[in-house]
Amino acid sequence: MxxxxxxxxxxxxxxxxxxxxxxxxxxxxxxxxxxxxxxxxxxxxxxxxxxxxxxxxxxxxxxxxxxxxxxxxxxxxxRAELEAAVAESPFADTGEDNLVHVHFLETQPAPEAFETLIADHAGRGSEKLAPGTRALHIDYVDGAGASKLTAGFIARRLGCRGTARNIRSIRRIIEKMD
Incomplete structure:
Protein backbone atom coordinates (compact mmCIF):
# COMPACT_ATOMS: atom_id res chain seq x y z
CA MET A 1 0.00 0.00 0.00
CA ARG A 79 5.08 12.16 -0.30
CA ALA A 80 7.88 12.31 -2.87
CA GLU A 81 5.73 14.45 -5.19
CA LEU A 82 4.88 16.87 -2.36
CA GLU A 83 8.56 17.14 -1.42
CA ALA A 84 9.45 17.72 -5.08
CA ALA A 85 6.83 20.49 -5.35
CA VAL A 86 8.36 22.33 -2.39
CA ALA A 87 11.89 21.81 -3.73
CA GLU A 88 10.81 22.99 -7.19
CA SER A 89 9.34 26.26 -5.88
CA PRO A 90 11.70 29.17 -6.52
CA PHE A 91 9.99 31.04 -3.66
CA ALA A 92 9.98 28.39 -0.91
CA ASP A 93 13.27 29.54 0.60
CA THR A 94 12.95 33.26 -0.08
CA GLY A 95 9.32 34.09 0.76
CA GLU A 96 7.24 33.70 3.89
CA ASP A 97 5.85 30.17 4.37
CA ASN A 98 2.28 31.42 4.75
CA LEU A 99 2.48 33.57 1.58
CA VAL A 100 4.27 31.14 -0.73
CA HIS A 101 1.83 28.66 -2.28
CA VAL A 102 1.90 25.69 -4.58
CA HIS A 103 -1.23 25.67 -6.75
CA PHE A 104 -1.55 21.93 -7.47
CA LEU A 105 -3.06 21.31 -10.92
CA GLU A 106 -5.18 18.48 -12.33
CA THR A 107 -2.96 18.15 -15.38
CA GLN A 108 0.25 19.58 -16.80
CA PRO A 109 -0.60 22.66 -18.92
CA ALA A 110 1.30 23.42 -22.08
CA PRO A 111 4.14 25.93 -21.70
CA GLU A 112 2.11 28.39 -23.79
CA ALA A 113 -0.68 28.31 -21.19
CA PHE A 114 1.77 29.31 -18.45
CA GLU A 115 3.05 32.11 -20.69
CA THR A 116 -0.52 33.34 -21.23
CA LEU A 117 -1.20 33.30 -17.49
CA ILE A 118 1.95 35.26 -16.70
CA ALA A 119 1.26 37.79 -19.48
CA ASP A 120 -2.39 38.26 -18.47
CA HIS A 121 -1.40 38.72 -14.83
CA ALA A 122 1.20 41.39 -15.58
CA GLY A 123 0.23 44.63 -13.87
CA ARG A 124 -2.60 43.04 -11.84
CA GLY A 125 -0.67 42.55 -8.61
CA SER A 126 2.62 42.01 -6.83
CA GLU A 127 2.48 38.20 -6.93
CA LYS A 128 5.41 36.30 -8.34
CA LEU A 129 4.62 33.28 -10.54
CA ALA A 130 6.61 30.32 -11.79
CA PRO A 131 5.44 27.22 -13.70
CA GLY A 132 6.02 23.82 -12.16
CA THR A 133 5.33 20.13 -12.56
CA ARG A 134 1.53 19.84 -12.42
CA ALA A 135 1.78 23.00 -10.34
CA LEU A 136 1.95 26.76 -10.38
CA HIS A 137 4.26 28.31 -7.80
CA ILE A 138 3.05 31.61 -6.36
CA ASP A 139 4.46 34.09 -3.88
CA TYR A 140 1.52 36.19 -2.68
CA VAL A 141 3.90 38.93 -1.55
CA ASP A 142 1.09 41.10 -0.09
CA GLY A 143 -1.19 38.23 0.96
CA ALA A 144 -3.63 35.98 -0.87
CA GLY A 145 -6.81 37.45 0.60
CA ALA A 146 -7.03 40.57 -1.54
CA SER A 147 -5.22 39.15 -4.56
CA LYS A 148 -6.76 39.34 -8.02
CA LEU A 149 -4.93 36.11 -8.84
CA THR A 150 -7.88 33.81 -8.14
CA ALA A 151 -8.37 30.12 -8.83
CA GLY A 152 -10.83 31.01 -11.60
CA PHE A 153 -8.39 33.41 -13.25
CA ILE A 154 -5.70 30.72 -13.15
CA ALA A 155 -8.00 27.92 -14.40
CA ARG A 156 -9.22 29.95 -17.39
CA ARG A 157 -5.66 30.57 -18.56
CA LEU A 158 -4.20 27.14 -17.81
CA GLY A 159 -7.22 25.13 -18.91
CA CYS A 160 -7.41 23.03 -15.75
CA ARG A 161 -8.49 23.31 -12.15
CA GLY A 162 -6.14 23.56 -9.24
CA THR A 163 -6.06 23.94 -5.49
CA ALA A 164 -3.48 25.89 -3.54
CA ARG A 165 -1.72 25.15 -0.27
CA ASN A 166 0.89 27.31 1.40
CA ILE A 167 4.35 25.96 2.06
CA ARG A 168 3.70 25.73 5.80
CA SER A 169 0.66 23.49 5.22
CA ILE A 170 2.48 21.33 2.68
CA ARG A 171 5.33 20.74 5.08
CA ARG A 172 2.86 19.80 7.82
CA ILE A 173 1.14 17.34 5.46
CA ILE A 174 4.52 15.80 4.57
CA GLU A 175 5.36 15.38 8.28
CA LYS A 176 2.00 13.69 8.92
CA MET A 177 2.69 11.22 6.11
CA ASP A 178 5.47 9.61 8.17
Missing amino acids: TRYAALFGAINVGGNRLLMADLRDALEREDFAEVETVVASGNVLFSHEERPSEGLAEKLAYVVRERFDIDTFAAVRS
Missing part, protein backbone atom coordinates in the same frame (compact mmCIF):
# COMPACT_ATOMS: atom_id res chain seq x y z
CA THR A 2 1.21 3.47 -0.88
CA ARG A 3 0.56 6.57 1.23
CA TYR A 4 -0.98 9.52 -0.62
CA ALA A 5 -2.28 13.00 0.10
CA ALA A 6 -5.48 14.19 -1.54
CA LEU A 7 -5.75 17.96 -1.70
CA PHE A 8 -9.39 18.68 -2.44
CA GLY A 9 -10.47 21.85 -4.16
CA ALA A 10 -13.64 23.69 -3.16
CA ILE A 11 -14.14 21.92 0.17
CA ASN A 12 -15.23 24.11 3.11
CA VAL A 13 -15.27 27.19 0.92
CA GLY A 14 -18.07 28.80 -1.07
CA GLY A 15 -20.83 26.96 0.79
CA ASN A 16 -19.37 23.48 0.22
CA ARG A 17 -19.25 22.60 3.92
CA LEU A 18 -18.22 19.08 4.75
CA LEU A 19 -17.28 17.61 8.10
CA MET A 20 -13.92 15.91 7.85
CA ALA A 21 -15.24 12.99 9.95
CA ASP A 22 -17.96 12.40 7.32
CA LEU A 23 -15.38 12.54 4.53
CA ARG A 24 -13.15 10.05 6.37
CA ASP A 25 -16.07 7.66 6.85
CA ALA A 26 -17.09 7.88 3.19
CA LEU A 27 -13.55 7.16 1.96
CA GLU A 28 -13.05 4.26 4.34
CA ARG A 29 -16.21 2.65 2.93
CA GLU A 30 -14.68 2.89 -0.56
CA ASP A 31 -11.50 0.91 0.19
CA PHE A 32 -9.26 3.81 1.15
CA ALA A 33 -7.19 2.71 4.15
CA GLU A 34 -5.65 4.60 7.07
CA VAL A 35 -7.68 7.72 6.21
CA GLU A 36 -6.65 10.80 8.14
CA THR A 37 -7.52 14.47 7.65
CA VAL A 38 -5.13 17.35 8.17
CA VAL A 39 -6.81 20.65 9.06
CA ALA A 40 -10.46 21.15 8.02
CA SER A 41 -9.73 22.36 4.52
CA GLY A 42 -9.86 19.23 2.42
CA ASN A 43 -6.48 17.63 3.06
CA VAL A 44 -6.80 13.86 3.34
CA LEU A 45 -4.05 11.31 3.85
CA PHE A 46 -4.76 7.73 2.90
CA SER A 47 -3.20 4.45 1.87
CA HIS A 48 -4.21 2.66 -1.31
CA GLU A 49 -2.85 0.11 -3.70
CA GLU A 50 -0.38 1.93 -5.92
CA ARG A 51 -1.96 3.32 -9.08
CA PRO A 52 -1.75 6.46 -11.20
CA SER A 53 -2.79 9.52 -9.23
CA GLU A 54 -5.24 10.53 -11.97
CA GLY A 55 -7.29 7.38 -11.34
CA LEU A 56 -7.28 7.98 -7.60
CA ALA A 57 -8.30 11.61 -8.14
CA GLU A 58 -11.28 10.52 -10.24
CA LYS A 59 -12.34 7.97 -7.63
CA LEU A 60 -12.11 10.53 -4.82
CA ALA A 61 -14.09 13.15 -6.74
CA TYR A 62 -16.74 10.55 -7.56
CA VAL A 63 -17.16 9.58 -3.90
CA VAL A 64 -17.55 13.22 -2.80
CA ARG A 65 -20.00 13.99 -5.60
CA GLU A 66 -22.13 10.91 -4.98
CA ARG A 67 -22.13 11.05 -1.16
CA PHE A 68 -22.20 14.80 -0.52
CA ASP A 69 -23.38 16.36 -3.81
CA ILE A 70 -20.24 18.49 -4.03
CA ASP A 71 -18.57 18.86 -7.43
CA THR A 72 -14.88 18.87 -6.60
CA PHE A 73 -11.60 17.40 -7.63
CA ALA A 74 -8.56 16.20 -5.75
CA ALA A 75 -4.93 16.73 -6.53
CA VAL A 76 -3.43 13.41 -5.42
CA ARG A 77 0.26 13.37 -4.62
CA SER A 78 2.68 10.97 -2.98
Whole structure:
Protein backbone atom coordinates (compact mmCIF):
# COMPACT_ATOMS: atom_id res chain seq x y z
CA MET A 1 0.00 0.00 0.00
CA THR A 2 1.21 3.47 -0.88
CA ARG A 3 0.56 6.57 1.23
CA TYR A 4 -0.98 9.52 -0.62
CA ALA A 5 -2.28 13.00 0.10
CA ALA A 6 -5.48 14.19 -1.54
CA LEU A 7 -5.75 17.96 -1.70
CA PHE A 8 -9.39 18.68 -2.44
CA GLY A 9 -10.47 21.85 -4.16
CA ALA A 10 -13.64 23.69 -3.16
CA ILE A 11 -14.14 21.92 0.17
CA ASN A 12 -15.23 24.11 3.11
CA VAL A 13 -15.27 27.19 0.92
CA GLY A 14 -18.07 28.80 -1.07
CA GLY A 15 -20.83 26.96 0.79
CA ASN A 16 -19.37 23.48 0.22
CA ARG A 17 -19.25 22.60 3.92
CA LEU A 18 -18.22 19.08 4.75
CA LEU A 19 -17.28 17.61 8.10
CA MET A 20 -13.92 15.91 7.85
CA ALA A 21 -15.24 12.99 9.95
CA ASP A 22 -17.96 12.40 7.32
CA LEU A 23 -15.38 12.54 4.53
CA ARG A 24 -13.15 10.05 6.37
CA ASP A 25 -16.07 7.66 6.85
CA ALA A 26 -17.09 7.88 3.19
CA LEU A 27 -13.55 7.16 1.96
CA GLU A 28 -13.05 4.26 4.34
CA ARG A 29 -16.21 2.65 2.93
CA GLU A 30 -14.68 2.89 -0.56
CA ASP A 31 -11.50 0.91 0.19
CA PHE A 32 -9.26 3.81 1.15
CA ALA A 33 -7.19 2.71 4.15
CA GLU A 34 -5.65 4.60 7.07
CA VAL A 35 -7.68 7.72 6.21
CA GLU A 36 -6.65 10.80 8.14
CA THR A 37 -7.52 14.47 7.65
CA VAL A 38 -5.13 17.35 8.17
CA VAL A 39 -6.81 20.65 9.06
CA ALA A 40 -10.46 21.15 8.02
CA SER A 41 -9.73 22.36 4.52
CA GLY A 42 -9.86 19.23 2.42
CA ASN A 43 -6.48 17.63 3.06
CA VAL A 44 -6.80 13.86 3.34
CA LEU A 45 -4.05 11.31 3.85
CA PHE A 46 -4.76 7.73 2.90
CA SER A 47 -3.20 4.45 1.87
CA HIS A 48 -4.21 2.66 -1.31
CA GLU A 49 -2.85 0.11 -3.70
CA GLU A 50 -0.38 1.93 -5.92
CA ARG A 51 -1.96 3.32 -9.08
CA PRO A 52 -1.75 6.46 -11.20
CA SER A 53 -2.79 9.52 -9.23
CA GLU A 54 -5.24 10.53 -11.97
CA GLY A 55 -7.29 7.38 -11.34
CA LEU A 56 -7.28 7.98 -7.60
CA ALA A 57 -8.30 11.61 -8.14
CA GLU A 58 -11.28 10.52 -10.24
CA LYS A 59 -12.34 7.97 -7.63
CA LEU A 60 -12.11 10.53 -4.82
CA ALA A 61 -14.09 13.15 -6.74
CA TYR A 62 -16.74 10.55 -7.56
CA VAL A 63 -17.16 9.58 -3.90
CA VAL A 64 -17.55 13.22 -2.80
CA ARG A 65 -20.00 13.99 -5.60
CA GLU A 66 -22.13 10.91 -4.98
CA ARG A 67 -22.13 11.05 -1.16
CA PHE A 68 -22.20 14.80 -0.52
CA ASP A 69 -23.38 16.36 -3.81
CA ILE A 70 -20.24 18.49 -4.03
CA ASP A 71 -18.57 18.86 -7.43
CA THR A 72 -14.88 18.87 -6.60
CA PHE A 73 -11.60 17.40 -7.63
CA ALA A 74 -8.56 16.20 -5.75
CA ALA A 75 -4.93 16.73 -6.53
CA VAL A 76 -3.43 13.41 -5.42
CA ARG A 77 0.26 13.37 -4.62
CA SER A 78 2.68 10.97 -2.98
CA ARG A 79 5.08 12.16 -0.30
CA ALA A 80 7.88 12.31 -2.87
CA GLU A 81 5.73 14.45 -5.19
CA LEU A 82 4.88 16.87 -2.36
CA GLU A 83 8.56 17.14 -1.42
CA ALA A 84 9.45 17.72 -5.08
CA ALA A 85 6.83 20.49 -5.35
CA VAL A 86 8.36 22.33 -2.39
CA ALA A 87 11.89 21.81 -3.73
CA GLU A 88 10.81 22.99 -7.19
CA SER A 89 9.34 26.26 -5.88
CA PRO A 90 11.70 29.17 -6.52
CA PHE A 91 9.99 31.04 -3.66
CA ALA A 92 9.98 28.39 -0.91
CA ASP A 93 13.27 29.54 0.60
CA THR A 94 12.95 33.26 -0.08
CA GLY A 95 9.32 34.09 0.76
CA GLU A 96 7.24 33.70 3.89
CA ASP A 97 5.85 30.17 4.37
CA ASN A 98 2.28 31.42 4.75
CA LEU A 99 2.48 33.57 1.58
CA VAL A 100 4.27 31.14 -0.73
CA HIS A 101 1.83 28.66 -2.28
CA VAL A 102 1.90 25.69 -4.58
CA HIS A 103 -1.23 25.67 -6.75
CA PHE A 104 -1.55 21.93 -7.47
CA LEU A 105 -3.06 21.31 -10.92
CA GLU A 106 -5.18 18.48 -12.33
CA THR A 107 -2.96 18.15 -15.38
CA GLN A 108 0.25 19.58 -16.80
CA PRO A 109 -0.60 22.66 -18.92
CA ALA A 110 1.30 23.42 -22.08
CA PRO A 111 4.14 25.93 -21.70
CA GLU A 112 2.11 28.39 -23.79
CA ALA A 113 -0.68 28.31 -21.19
CA PHE A 114 1.77 29.31 -18.45
CA GLU A 115 3.05 32.11 -20.69
CA THR A 116 -0.52 33.34 -21.23
CA LEU A 117 -1.20 33.30 -17.49
CA ILE A 118 1.95 35.26 -16.70
CA ALA A 119 1.26 37.79 -19.48
CA ASP A 120 -2.39 38.26 -18.47
CA HIS A 121 -1.40 38.72 -14.83
CA ALA A 122 1.20 41.39 -15.58
CA GLY A 123 0.23 44.63 -13.87
CA ARG A 124 -2.60 43.04 -11.84
CA GLY A 125 -0.67 42.55 -8.61
CA SER A 126 2.62 42.01 -6.83
CA GLU A 127 2.48 38.20 -6.93
CA LYS A 128 5.41 36.30 -8.34
CA LEU A 129 4.62 33.28 -10.54
CA ALA A 130 6.61 30.32 -11.79
CA PRO A 131 5.44 27.22 -13.70
CA GLY A 132 6.02 23.82 -12.16
CA THR A 133 5.33 20.13 -12.56
CA ARG A 134 1.53 19.84 -12.42
CA ALA A 135 1.78 23.00 -10.34
CA LEU A 136 1.95 26.76 -10.38
CA HIS A 137 4.26 28.31 -7.80
CA ILE A 138 3.05 31.61 -6.36
CA ASP A 139 4.46 34.09 -3.88
CA TYR A 140 1.52 36.19 -2.68
CA VAL A 141 3.90 38.93 -1.55
CA ASP A 142 1.09 41.10 -0.09
CA GLY A 143 -1.19 38.23 0.96
CA ALA A 144 -3.63 35.98 -0.87
CA GLY A 145 -6.81 37.45 0.60
CA ALA A 146 -7.03 40.57 -1.54
CA SER A 147 -5.22 39.15 -4.56
CA LYS A 148 -6.76 39.34 -8.02
CA LEU A 149 -4.93 36.11 -8.84
CA THR A 150 -7.88 33.81 -8.14
CA ALA A 151 -8.37 30.12 -8.83
CA GLY A 152 -10.83 31.01 -11.60
CA PHE A 153 -8.39 33.41 -13.25
CA ILE A 154 -5.70 30.72 -13.15
CA ALA A 155 -8.00 27.92 -14.40
CA ARG A 156 -9.22 29.95 -17.39
CA ARG A 157 -5.66 30.57 -18.56
CA LEU A 158 -4.20 27.14 -17.81
CA GLY A 159 -7.22 25.13 -18.91
CA CYS A 160 -7.41 23.03 -15.75
CA ARG A 161 -8.49 23.31 -12.15
CA GLY A 162 -6.14 23.56 -9.24
CA THR A 163 -6.06 23.94 -5.49
CA ALA A 164 -3.48 25.89 -3.54
CA ARG A 165 -1.72 25.15 -0.27
CA ASN A 166 0.89 27.31 1.40
CA ILE A 167 4.35 25.96 2.06
CA ARG A 168 3.70 25.73 5.80
CA SER A 169 0.66 23.49 5.22
CA ILE A 170 2.48 21.33 2.68
CA ARG A 171 5.33 20.74 5.08
CA ARG A 172 2.86 19.80 7.82
CA ILE A 173 1.14 17.34 5.46
CA ILE A 174 4.52 15.80 4.57
CA GLU A 175 5.36 15.38 8.28
CA LYS A 176 2.00 13.69 8.92
CA MET A 177 2.69 11.22 6.11
CA ASP A 178 5.47 9.61 8.17
